[in-house]
Structures are given as C-alpha cells and as structure tokens.
Amino acid sequence: MANNQWKKGEIGAWVSIITYLILAVSKLIIAEIGTSDALRADGLNNTTDIIASLAVLIGLRISRKPADSDHHYGHSKAETISSLIAAFIMTTIGIEVLIGAGETIINQEFGTPSSLTGWTAIISAFIMYGVYRFNLRLSKQVKSRALYAAAQDNRSDALVSIGAAVGIFGAMAGILWLDPAAATIVGVVILKTAWDIFTDATHLLTDGFDEEELEEIKATIDAHPGVKKVEDVKARLQGNETLVDATILVSPGITVQKAHDITDEIEILLEQKHHIHYAHIHTEPYND
Numbered sequence: 001m002a003n004n005q006w007k008k009g010e011i012g013a014w015v016s017i018i019t020y021l022i023l024a025v026s027k028l029i030i031a032e033i034g035t036s037d038a039l040r041a042d043g044l045n046n047t048t049d050i051i052a053s054l055a056v057l058i059g060l061r062i063s064r065k066p067a068d069s070d071h072h073y074g075h076s077k078a079e080t081i082s083s084l085i086a087a088f089i090m091t092t093i094g095i096e097v098l099i100g101a102g103e104t105i106i107n108q109e110f111g112t113p114s115s116l117t118g119w120t121a122i123i124s125a126f127i128m129y130g131v132y133r134f135n136l137r138l139s140k141q142v143k144s145r146a147l148y149a150a151a152q153d154n155r156s157d158a159l160v161s162i163g164a165a166v167g168i169f170g171a172m173a174g175i176l177w178l179d180p181a182a183a184t185i186v187g188v189v190i191l192k193t194a195w196d197i198f199t200d201a202t203h204l205l206t207d208g209f210d211e212e213e214l215e216e217i218k219a220t221i222d223a224h225p226g227v228k229k230v231e232d233v234k235a236r237l238q239g240n241e242t243l244v245d246a247t248i249l250v251s252p253g254i255t256v257q258k259a260h261d262i263t264d265e266i267e268i269l270l271e272q273k274h275h276i277h278y279a280h281i282h283t284e285p286y287n288d
Contacts (some may be wrong), residue, residue: 012138012147013057016154019131020049023124030120036113036171037104038164038182039121041097045160045190048093049153052086056150059083077238080204083149087198090153094190101183110176118168125161128154149197156193160186207236213274220273221246221281226254226262228286244270244279252285259283 027043030036059082104110132154139148167182218233231247248266250259263281270276 012135016053034114034117035111036117038167039117041183041186042164055082055085084201087194090194097187101180104180121165128158247282249286
C-alpha cells in the first residue's frame with residue numbers, strides 16, 4: 001500500500017476515535033442525568049469502540065513497516081491482529097451490558113428516562129451512520145480490512161443507537177421495561193458484530209481464502225496460451241495483499257527462457273486483472 005493510502009487509512013481511524021470520544025462522554029453523562037440504561041449501554045459501547053479504533057490505528061501503523069530480517073513478507077498481518085483485538089474488546093463490553101440489563105429486568109428496578117436521552121440516541125445514530133459511510137468508502141480505496149471492520153462497527157453503532165432510542169421513548173410512554181430491554185439488544189448487537197469480526201480475522205490468520213476468487217485466479221492463469229495445464233494454485237492474504245503460488249505445466253520442448261517469459265506474462269495478467277503484485281509461478285513439463 002502506498003504511503004498516502006496508509007495516511008488515508010489513519011484518517012479513518014482518527015475520525016472514529018474522535019467521534020466515539022465525544023459521543024461516549026456525552027451519552028454517559030446524559031444517561032446518568034436522564035436515568036437511561038439503554039443510553040448508558042450505548043455509551044459504554046462507544047467507550048470500547050475508542051479502544052478498538054486505537055487498535056486499528058496501531059495495526060495500520062505497524063503494517064507500514066517494511067520487510068526485515070525476521071519478517072520477510074512485511075508486517076501487513078498486524079492489521080488483521082488489530083481486528084482480532086477489537087473483537088475481544090467488543091465481546092467483553094457486550095457481556096457486561098447484558099449482565100447489567102439482565103439485573104435491572106430481574107430486580108424490576110425500572111426508571112423513567114428523560115426525553116433528552118432519547119434525542120441524544122437519535123442524533124448519535126445519524127452521526128455514526130455518516131462515519132460509517134466515510135470509513136466504508138475509505139476502506140475500499142485503501143483496501144484495508146481493519147478499516148473495513150471498523151466501518152462495520154460504525155454501522156452497528158448507528159443501529160444500536162436507534163434501538164436505544166426506541167427503548168427510551170417506549171419507557172417514556174409507560175412501557176418501563178423497554179429501556180433495559182433495549183440495553184439487552186445493544187449487548188446482543190455488540191456480541192454479533194464482535195463474532196463477525198472475529199471469524200473474518202481468524203479465517204485470514206489461518207490462511208483462509210475465498211474459493212470463488214481462487215477459481216477466477218486459476219482461470220486467468222489457465223487462459224494463457226503457453227499453459228498446457230494448471231497443476232495447482234494456492235492463495236492467501238498478507239494484510240491487504242494477495243499472495244499466489246501456482247504450478248503450471250508447459251510444453252517440454254520449449255526453452256528455459258520461453259518458460260520464464262510465460263511466467264512473467266502470467267504475473268502481469270494477475271496484476272492487471274486481480275491486482276495481485278506477488279505471484280510465484282513454478283513450471284513443470286507437460287506429459288500427454
């Protein structure tokens with residue numbers, strides 16, 4: 001990733017951090033004043049999002065480090081590790097929110113939240129949806145999975161705030177249990193988002209790769225006129241970069257130079273069609 005792309009990725013992380021900081025402080029204070037479990041849960045959610053966004057920022061910065069003596073492929077996987085850390089943080093707060101809301105419901109300690117808490121949640125939802133759209137667009141531009149994960153978290157936060165608002169206004173209308181019920185939904189959404197990020201990160205860290213995309217890569221290699229057969233193709237992600245290893249069969253009568261030219265041409269094709277900048281192509285003789 002070019003240096004300017006990394007800087008764009010960091011801008012997205014900082015936008016999230018600053019927004020979460022302002023919203024978290026505002027929600028926790030207003031929730032205390034207006035006695036709303038749902039808004040408090042929403043504020044706690046944003047508090048952990050600050051830590052998660054910092055993890056993304058650190059991951060982006062570590063990923064910028066070039067290859068060295070004991071990291072021959074660079075440090076790009078730091079992005080994925082930061083996503084994993086974010087998932088663990090979100091899981092912790094999700095469980096805490098569920099426990100708190102559950103205790104309120106079981107003990108029947110219902111309160112009547114003020115309208116200020118409801119409007120705070122609604123305004124927060126609009127703000128977070130704007131941050132989501134910004135980071136989603138940015139993640140596609142810089143091809144950052146950590147920033148994409150952060151964008152998904154931004155979207156879930158917008159939905160969480162809407163749910164909190166519904167619970168708050170419902171409690172104001174006399175259905176007092178709706179406020180802690182909304183807090184329970186907030187906890188479930190947090191855990192669901194954490195699980196999605198966790199599964200994606202672990203899939204990448206264990207060198208998982210999309211099968212359909214692998215078939216497309218194989219078809220591109222196979223389409224080269226000098227390739228008699230594609231014997232094997234493997235791919236994995238190193239941060240935002242796709243690494244490909246392939247074995248192709250070529251005519252046994254061609255020169256070593258010609259075989260080398262074929263692999264060079266395939267590497268160019270993979271870069272043009274699939275934006276793959278690293279491919280190791282091994283040639284073997286084709287026998288009928």
